[in-house]
Amino acid sequence: MLLAKSTWPEIEAYLQRSKTVVVPIGSNEQHGPTGLLGTDWMCPEIIAHEAQKQHDDLLVAPTFNIGMAQHHLEFAGTIFLRPTTFIAAIGDWCRSLGAHGFERIYFLNGHGGNVATIEAAFSELYAEASFAGRRRGFACKLKNWWDLAGVDALARQQFPVGHGSHATPSEIAVTQWAYPDAIKTANYAPQIAPTGPVREALDFRARYADGRMGSDPGLATPEKGGELVALAVQGLVADVAAFAAEPTP
């Protein structure tokens, strides 16, 4: 069930039977010479939308499509929110959802660079309640799609070398499966990109000439993407169910 394609009475009815909502969250940032700029928000969206097709009582919110990607700014097309802006925006999303009675807000994340700030945003929300000496009313959970049960293992098996950490063949495969018309090719070298730390955008560009980090995205195929999506859907449904069932002390 897609929240955006529902009416308010439908969401009101849904809240009678479930208090859980899934928010796909990612980033719009360069993904090397062949990866789509939207890769990181498309992957969780693809998985979550697929999951709700199969499981009618999984409610999926609109996709939070811009995240913390300051280091990619020297590559055209990257759009990002500063951590403090990101914290404010996640906060308002959660305050809104909490106002309707959602008690479990599950963020399915597609960008490693988001993790720290999303966790900080949760703490900011909890701190508001802690200072007020009251219950927050909702719990937040962050899960990267590649951390869903079995997914990373499958990716490592599919891509034993050249997986890397940015513009990975696994994430690109997922977008290839979903958007076969948008498969891109390019020559790049070295075959496997370098690795290293992440700092400001000029530093990043100096380290990673075409934007990849440790990856060989040319290994991606739509078929492998489909396998990853199928496994991730299973993992998501199970993980959301466990989160929904978690008791509040």
Added chain:
Amino acid sequence: MLLAKSTWPEIEAYLQRSKTVVVPIGSNEQHGPTGLLGTDWMCPEIIAHEAQKQHDDLLVAPTFNIGMAQHHLEFAGTIFLRPTTFIAAIGDWCRSLGAHGFERIYFLNGHGGNVATIEAAFSELYAEASFAGRRRGFACKLKNWWDLAGVDALARQQFPVGHGSHATPSEIAVTQWAYPDAIKTANYAPQIAPTGPVREALDFRARYADGRMGSDPGLATPEKGGELVALAVQGLVADVAAFAAEPTP
């Protein structure tokens, strides 16, 4: 051309021939008993995506899907950003796009409640440059899709009575045309909703029992939506071209 489905080298190449980008922006908020929660971000997205299909050199950014909708919070499913959060987020989008060399950032808007804050966000961005005594480097423009040439006149002709200002048959028609599988029906009364001012969410709910303002959304049909989209696409292409061509003094 969709930015999110492009690679960074493709955007870099695009910037050689154009400095203009279109950002669909809207809101995710209740739209009465039959309107989709996503109506206000779907409409500009639908129109912009349709336009870029027909006009390859129109670049469309990802959709900014959450806006200023505090007054709708008493209806389930509404998600909003406070004005100060919204200003910060629009600011970071524009700073990002400006960093790549975009000189014209065109927001195609789908929510009347966004207008004031988006304009304030532009001023915040300009003020940053004004205090620094430097050029901003980019110009921003806001256009509501119903203000594109001829669109409002067509809507008034299609819906001479019961158009109203929220959950209007015209916006619902646009979503019906794009998502015929998500057409909803419901009984509601009175046929035409009341009108009045907009204040905090509890006040709004007390005034507008089912969320509509002045409208009779049952008048919407996918065909009328298609007519509106076709006209809006023409208007958008012309308006963006004029903006792109505007000289900088």
Added chain:
Amino acid sequence: MLLAKSTWPEIEAYLQRSKTVVVPIGSNEQHGPTGLLGTDWMCPEIIAHEAQKQHDDLLVAPTFNIGMAQHHLEFAGTIFLRPTTFIAAIGDWCRSLGAHGFERIYFLNGHGGNVATIEAAFSELYAEASFAGRRRGFACKLKNWWDLAGVDALARQQFPVGHGSHATPSEIAVTQWAYPDAIKTANYAPQIAPTGPVREALDFRARYADGRMGSDPGLATPEKGGELVALAVQGLVADVAAFAAEPTP
């Protein structure tokens, strides 16, 4: 009745019979070669003070004299608040007035560039209540003095050509009526200033060499200003009364 020239027991007594207060709000910014820098806050102050002389039960707060005028910064004497600062300040004014029991806060505005940010400020205030699931306790209203009943029509009749949108003969006439000792003259050309968009301050100065937009301020006379004030006073009293009488659902 002027709030600043009252004691707190007098305001406490006033609140027994009325919950409404008028706040003149404007800007301190360049107004072309002959207009006073204070024009935009003086006009609503002049009108509101005149109104309270004639109608003892109209309570007028101190004038909010600095607004959103970033685009005028390249002209000496302009002072402005960034939108986020302006929102914070309007917020604190309203929170203060609301704490005393004022339920209707009416801003009589003298600067077009303020409109978006003032409306955003209202939304910020309402959003605070909406997130908390409570009533705000007060309603805000913004009215430009030239939008009071009949005023703009009179100005258009007085100045059929050369009215323009900044440093207009109508606003300058109002200040001439109130401050005849501060009437300024200057040579300027062209007779009617150019028009165009508003962006950062350097862009503005490049477009509008002497600060005027579309206007010929030399048409102003104190007499015309007096006519405008007289009509505006009537309009203000009626509009405030209607706002005060508006029921809360």
Added chain:
Amino acid sequence: MLLAKSTWPEIEAYLQRSKTVVVPIGSNEQHGPTGLLGTDWMCPEIIAHEAQKQHDDLLVAPTFNIGMAQHHLEFAGTIFLRPTTFIAAIGDWCRSLGAHGFERIYFLNGHGGNVATIEAAFSELYAEASFAGRRRGFACKLKNWWDLAGVDALARQQFPVGHGSHATPSEIAVTQWAYPDAIKTANYAPQIAPTGPVREALDFRARYADGRMGSDPGLATPEKGGELVALAVQGLVADVAAFAAEPTP
């Protein structure tokens, strides 16, 4: 010379001969049973306006009329800015004035409760430059009107008992001299109000039943106010001249 009653070319010309501007700053807050709510912004305005009448090359900006008066909020009519809002607003005033080339910004203050926050605002402005490793370009100075040469001594001589620290006979005398039509009387007891610390508004009201602190405002007369103003004008002119003459290392 009043900035608000000048045109931008007049200010531009002024800047050729002086880089100094005086900003009257105060507060709009309860001043006991007989004091005007505007007392604290009227006093510096009265003194500064009187000074510029006598000394044509003293430039006086519009009055900053709302300050930090949170503790008075339980008394009707008080309007205040939180310290962080106040800092932001003072910052934007100074950034604006600095942009025009003012190098000395002199705040003539009328409210003791403003002092800490105004000084913090100056530090915020300086810190911006310090972090950037550049010169600020302007210096700020804060002076309470009663700290101008001889003024406090005169007040202590005029009111050897019952001067106190809030709703003092000296500040009320100044407003009586300027606005003789707004002189208020009331019975109050005890004759001299209690003294003590300043905390949140409910605490303040519990300590100071009618709003006075240590004062007997009934001692005020317009004549004494006139004496204070005359002396303050002299002190202001001399102090501003010294500030303007101070060399920059």
Added chain:
Amino acid sequence: MLLAKSTWPEIEAYLQRSKTVVVPIGSNEQHGPTGLLGTDWMCPEIIAHEAQKQHDDLLVAPTFNIGMAQHHLEFAGTIFLRPTTFIAAIGDWCRSLGAHGFERIYFLNGHGGNVATIEAAFSELYAEASFAGRRRGFACKLKNWWDLAGVDALARQQFPVGHGSHATPSEIAVTQWAYPDAIKTANYAPQIAPTGPVREALDFRARYADGRMGSDPGLATPEKGGELVALAVQGLVADVAAFAAEPTP
């Protein structure tokens, strides 16, 4: 009793018998050619720790060691918080302590440059309660260690000339007494440093070549430091007791 060396049950027990806590607060900033960078946070820490050794029921929080020292940034080793950051941090400290039931939060300060911002921070905290129409629940007090009973008089007697206002022999003597292994010597000239105003860091460095203001720190001795500490401890204990005993109206 040191809070940081206590367990939470010990603090819970302490709160049964006292609601008061002392927070040493200072700054880490240059202190001339011989003064320690930590001088301003060490002094209140030394005094407070000494006091709690002698008086078991004085509870001392961890030291707040970074303050408002923007003007010292051109000297290596200075670390500072902008006023708005400082206000936020003091706010969170006090909200935390207040949440546990502390009703008197006493800041023993070691840096003159902190005073305005700390006072502004208190007002920000009180304002939060004032806007909400509720009691704050705790009172804050700021005391400079040199303003404790008798301390400044002793310092003036110890150092009749060359005391000055920054890198003073008294504060350096206190650190010499506590950390005799860290006594530094250097040649400097002039013997007594110049005095003047405090502005941005580049201005400060241009005025005060070696960082001192009006002082001759070579006059410091550990013995004099010991005398100052002994007197300050007495003054602190008495002042905290008076604050703790102060009734709430």
Added chain:
Amino acid sequence: MLLAKSTWPEIEAYLQRSKTVVVPIGSNEQHGPTGLLGTDWMCPEIIAHEAQKQHDDLLVAPTFNIGMAQHHLEFAGTIFLRPTTFIAAIGDWCRSLGAHGFERIYFLNGHGGNVATIEAAFSELYAEASFAGRRRGFACKLKNWWDLAGVDALARQQFPVGHGSHATPSEIAVTQWAYPDAIKTANYAPQIAPTGPVREALDFRARYADGRMGSDPGLATPEKGGELVALAVQGLVADVAAFAAEPTP
């Protein structure tokens, strides 16, 4: 070398030979029935201070002693900064250190709950440079003391059961080694505390009755603490050296 016990000329001289500084950072929060409230800032301080005793060219800044510990607020003595406050404060520390020419800022962390926000703070600092299209000038690194080479392995070997994740025997052992006079004992049950998620403070208290998470702190001994410190010192020196030697591309 301790920054706080140095003079500014000493730090200026240090910067001629090294551009690296270590900042111990932690939290002041409950650590179960026997752990010190200061445990999390004491541990990195103990290790860093020990390291600089042995290695003279390791420069250690003052300890950042308050972190993100909102979840512990229901236990007396906890003091925390909200993530946004924490980000602002870390930012000002780093901007200050960067202004002096430090190019490597190494945070030795003692609190798991700090990690996300500290990383977000680094991103906020980098983003500032990325938006400005310039180099940041310094790199930041976060290292938890238990992640230094070999430390966690030793702790797991010392405490094969009952180590847990909060109020762990390893961190308590470190404080026991450093502060043997402050060793606390208490009865607690169960022997090993429960584990689970971290949310707002009331939720935390309901889950973890005495504040421990998964740990049996009674296993700590000063000797084991000494072993941990010795190993951590080695690890720290090596890790800082590697960071200092890292080339900038």
